[in-house]
Amino acid sequence: MRVARLIKFQKGQCNLCGLYFREEDVVEIDHIxxxxxxxxxxxxxxxxxxxxxxxxxxxxxxxxxxxxxxRKFLQKLHKEWEKVDYKWVxxxxxxxGESRCKR
Ligand SMILES: [Zn+2]
Numbered sequence: 001m002r003v004a005r006l007i008k009f010q011k012g013q014c015n016l017c018g019l020y021f022r023e024e025d026v027v028e029i030d031h032i033x034x035x036x037x038x039x040x041x042x043x044x045x046x047x048x049x050x051x052x053x054x055x056x057x058x059x060x061x062x063x064x065x066x067x068x069x070x071r072k073f074l075q076k077l078h079k080e081w082e083k084v085d086y087k088w089v090x091x092x093x094x095x096x097g098e099s100r101c102k103r
Contacts, residue, residue, distance in 0.1 A: 002029060006048040016053035026051040034061045037068050 006029065012020050014027075021027055030049045033039030049057055085096040 002043075002046070003027065003048065005043070006046060009043075010048055014050050014053055015047045016049050016057055019050075021048070021050070028054040030054050030057055034065060036061075036065050 007021060007027075014021060015030075027048050028051050030047050031039045031041070032045050032047055035041065039045050081093065086093045087096060088094070
């Protein structure tokens with residue numbers, strides 16, 4: 001069973017708060033690197049957390065994922081802008097002409 005193996009691996013402690021798991025605690029399996037940004041479903045990417053700690057971690061993951069998506073978006077935007085001539089006019093990029101590739 002995954003949970004038993006992870007408890008043993010973490011020496012009975014929650015990876016987030018560092019407290020020992022007690023019998024009455026609700027524990028959940030968390031992906032250290034969220035699957036949404038390429039984390040794997042393997043033991044080295046899994047950890048056990050209290051349910052309430054998992055909530056905190058998930059919240060932090062969401063911020064992380066959003067930043068990740070944002071960065072991808074900016075990179076894509078940057079690539080698009082490389083294809084065109086533009087100049088800054090009043091803090092707004094103004095396209096001067098056709099795409100360089102087409103010339
Ligand atoms: Zn915890």
